[in-house]
Amino acid sequence: MNKLRAIQLFVRLAELGSFTRVAEQLNTSKSVISKEVSRLEEDLGVRLLHRTTRNVQLTHAGEGYLQRAREILAQLEAADSFVQDLQQAPRGRLKINAPMALGITELSRMFADFMRAYPDIELDIHLGDEDVDLVEQGFDLGFRASSQPLDLAYVGRPLTRFGYHVCAAPQYLQQHEPIVSVDDLRSHNCFEYSYFKGKNVWPLDDGVRIGGTLRVNSVIFMLTAIKSGLGLGLVPEFLCREALASGELVEVLPDARKPELTLYALYPARHFVPARVLQCIDFLEAWFLRQR
Amino acid sequence: MNKLRAIQLFVRLAELGSFTRVAEQLNTSKSVISKEVSRLEEDLGVRLLHRTTRNVQLTHAGEGYLQRAREILAQLEAADSFVQDLQQAPRGRLKINAPMALGITELSRMFADFMRAYPDIELDIHLGDEDVDLVEQGFDLGFRASSQPLDLAYVGRPLTRFGYHVCAAPQYLQQHEPIVSVDDLRSHNCFEYSYFKGKNVWPLDDGVRIGGTLRVNSVIFMLTAIKSGLGLGLVPEFLCREALASGELVEVLPDARKPELTLYALYPARHFVPARVLQCIDFLEAWFLRQR
DNA sequence: CCTGTTGTTTTCAAATTGGAAACAGTTTTA
């Protein structure tokens, strides 16, 4: 038995309350979880959990062990960070979460530079636009674009600000009615981004309810559709900058009032923040300053 | 790599200053020690020891890690013995309060099993349906059936849920008017349980005021009267289950809405709850889970 | 330049592990 892993599994299990979910979250089979936790119980000679087919609940012994196990794992992590931070060049693994669109544009260039600067740091980058809990999923760092301040459980550092543009292909604009006011959008094919907070109301001036033939959870996908001349989209600046410069896309309603978002780097407010995380954030801040 | 064992080996190694001696002391080969410690260093990305052919000495990082590692191992050991002490064949007396009806049915079987499992625990069981103050009377544990959450001065663990049935003897039903609706009960001989919260209003559908020739503070007594064909009673499921199965009693108005009660195990929210109490509750929970 | 001792590496049989599938329960659904 790998006792340390068994303990980690037990803690996870206590949090999620289900063998199946732990297995899913760790991309392994539930038999592994079951066997390892059973072995831990056997090793201790104590039942830590009551199992039923519907849920798992801690025994009294399990509750006591959980509390101590958490502490021990935290201390071990701190010990590891301690020795790693003594090294001159930071090393270790950084698990990072970022929005898809941002990840494959700005951040891909940024992290290429980062890897050059810190060749001993392993990056584990998860791109996705679903809401994730950084702590629960073990992320060291996350990127969020927001117009409001952020969750207090995290430390957030503003990196840069960016806006949106309403974009269309020149071809589309030729073939359709001209757009001179925000209200004209109502009669156009405006694409909707599924995760967009305003849903089908674009925050132009006082807001305009739009409609169209495409609703998709990827701005990249949407951008391709726009470039093909199929419709209009509200696209983050960093995504359309190139296409606007080259003339492949044209900005519509450049003078309409549009919101500005701030891009934050977030990290869990732990007791011991590993040096590599802080170092990475310093790098981020410097990098984005240089870009402007 | 078994990290925990690697850490243990590292600590031993730092103490003995020699791979060979660690191997000897643990009755294993030195290759194991060498490989495992190397793997730990690799995992951390940090050299913990300077090796020469003559002796082993800690690096700066190694010293820091050693100190933390010792602490972690000590805490782990403490956690292990903590749960094991909880488990240790507990002894002593458990003073327990339970409702009469429950005590002479379910609980009598449950505690028979418990006594087999923990032969060193003395049980002092007080059955009774009066309201008692557990703390004042020195009870370690009490059982309460309730539809609402419980007094905050106690810690309560839900054990099982059960319902009620309106029961009568077949003989009684033959000799009296048929009962097809809740309201029909008004004209029947419905027995009243003195401690019942609703007094003479049975909580069927929207409630029905009943009356009859027996009012008694023992459901067992009442059950005997019902079996004799003298009248109807509102009886907890666990009490009439057998009689219903054997046909000795028949359920009346099975489709009427009836309340469901949760059976709780209660113990005073003291600072130090004796291990035997916690142990007993774990046993209870497991037992009732198994029953279902 | 041996000799004895150190830690590391190699080797390969033996033990352990991990995932799929079968299984035994239970709850939910139709």
Added chain:
DNA sequence: TAAAACTGTTTCCAATTTGAAAACAACAGG
């Protein structure tokens, strides 16, 4: 009431990892 859908556990076997011995490399001391 039967079927479907989950639960956690167990079984099975290929794949990996482990461990002890032996070979090896490095070095101190005679």
